[in-house]
Amino acid sequence: MRWLAMVVVAMMLAATACASQRTALEWGPCAPYAQTAVEKSLYADESVDCARLTVPLDYENPQGQTVSIGLLRHRATDPARRIGSLVLNPGGPGSSGMTAAATLAKPAGKLAEQFDLVGFDPRGVHASEPRISCRSDAEQDAARASDTGGAACLKKTSREFLAHVGTREVVHDLDALRAALGDAKLTYLGYSYGTQIGSAYAEAYPDKVRAMVLDGAIDPAQNLPQTLIAQTAGFQDAFTRFAQWCAKRPRCPLTGDATAAFQRIARPPVSALPGRMLSFADAVTATEAALYSRAQWPNLQQALEELATTRNGAKLLQMADDYYQRDQNGHYSGAFDAYYAVRCVDYDRVTDRATIDAAHQQMRTGAPFLAGSSPDAHELDTCSTWPVPPTSRPHRPSAPGLPKTLVISTTHDPATPYRQGVALAKDLNAALLTVDDVQHAAFLKGNACVDKAATTYLVTAIARDGNC
Secondary structure, three states: OOOOOHHHHHHHHHHHHHHHHHHOOOOOOOOOOOOOHHHHHHOOOOOEEEEEEEEEOOOOOOOOOEEEEEEEOOOOOOOOHHOOOEEOOOOOOOOHHHHHHHHHHHHHHHHHHHHHEEEEEOOOOOOEEEOOOOOOHHHHHHHHHOOOOOHHHHHEEEEHHHOOOOOHHHHHHHHHHHHHHHHEEEEEEEEEEHHHHHHHHHHOHHHHHHEEEEOOOOOOOOHHHHHHHHHHHHHHHHHHHHHHHHOOOOOOOOOHHHHHHHHHHOOOEEEOOOOHHHHHHHHHHHHHHHHHHHHHHHHHHHHHHHHHHHHOOHHHHHHHHHHHHEOOOEEEEOOHHHHHHHHHHHHHOOOHHHHHHHHHHHHHOOOOHHOOOOOOOOHHHHHHHHOOOOOOOOOOOOOOOOOOOEEEEOOOOOOOOOHHOOOOOOOOEEEEEEEOEEOOOOOOOOOOHHHHHHHHHHHHOOOOOOOO
16 A cells, blocks of 8 residues: 655755754653553553654744654664664555554564654644544444545544645654754664655655665655556456465365455345444455455455355454454454545546546556455545645656665565565666565565565665565
8 A cells, every 4th residue: 555856955954954953862651552452462562652743744943833642662682883874664545553563573573672663643644633533433434435525524633734744744854853862873674655755754864774674665756546556466466376275275275266256255234243234345445455465365265255155254354453453342453544634635636537447447447356446546535625635646756866775575465565576776876676575565574585585775875686
């Protein structure tokens, strides 16, 4: 799931101008930052502490309004061998880097020994303040897979704040964080949308990069229609491969024409959790969410089997709830409000109805299993009327002087197709690690070959092309 070259120099100068005003981070307990039961458990770890970083809302007005960035640090477990900080972003836009840092500490292994793992919630996201807010929980229940609407955001989030939540600003927050951590150069790990932050940082501050892993890469040269068309085709590819795997297992409900079978069994009415029905849109969302990782295929097969045999959609609805970050009490994290707010200022606005309709048709053609409901299809409509202008533009990234970075791209990544990673690696003159799998991003997700290659790179800063 997803800048303007003319302003880069000005923004860099503004960021530099306010550098002298930065103060040391005040690390303390993470409990006050926890918002979910999972976070309460993760944040109780004695190896983690949290802080806030205050940065300008508008880097061109460094003396004006400020915003607060939530930070979590898992301290290096072998201080004598500590290299520095490894700053990470898990993607989205809208996902919590704080939660990701706490979650990845165990699978990070050697990295957690030699680096402080530092996760940040980008401005407007989760524990950062103020938070982007557009809809109540009830409104989000009603609006699943439909137009978010920028007008709704203006009721709860100021126009000025919405105008300064894009990747353009996050890049400078990231550099302010690097300085506040005391690192002369940035070591960074970005997944999915986090690669967009990483590549934009590389363009703005190529001399401030020590090492950078961009996993599940987004190609900055693609516009929003191109991105969505490629993504829906990627999900169709992953669905086809899942269906082939499923057909070889007992009780698979996707025998024969898998697309027709899915369309048939996922159509309402379908009972689900108490007081709630499973919509076709939520069935699609749950299926797409499971296609992000081969490890989720058995769960998806079980959920579809239950749906086909008993017309009970509880498992699929729970999977959709997890994707939308809706808890058992019906409370949403706000991640999808942040998603639209960032995406709509990161891409050129498409207002021509014929262009939007043509893109929707290409999405339907490229992913027939989604026919009748594709949540991504609403993004073009939502962003076409967004109440603040875009602050970034599609472009071929260029970062002269950038040290060798590492791009990881998976051959059958449904969300960020393989060719995007190939293009980004070429533009940044980066090493490319190709992973042969059906998986969205691969590092620290159970592939020993990928983990060894990327860990070695982050420790040594020496990158090489490879295959896993």
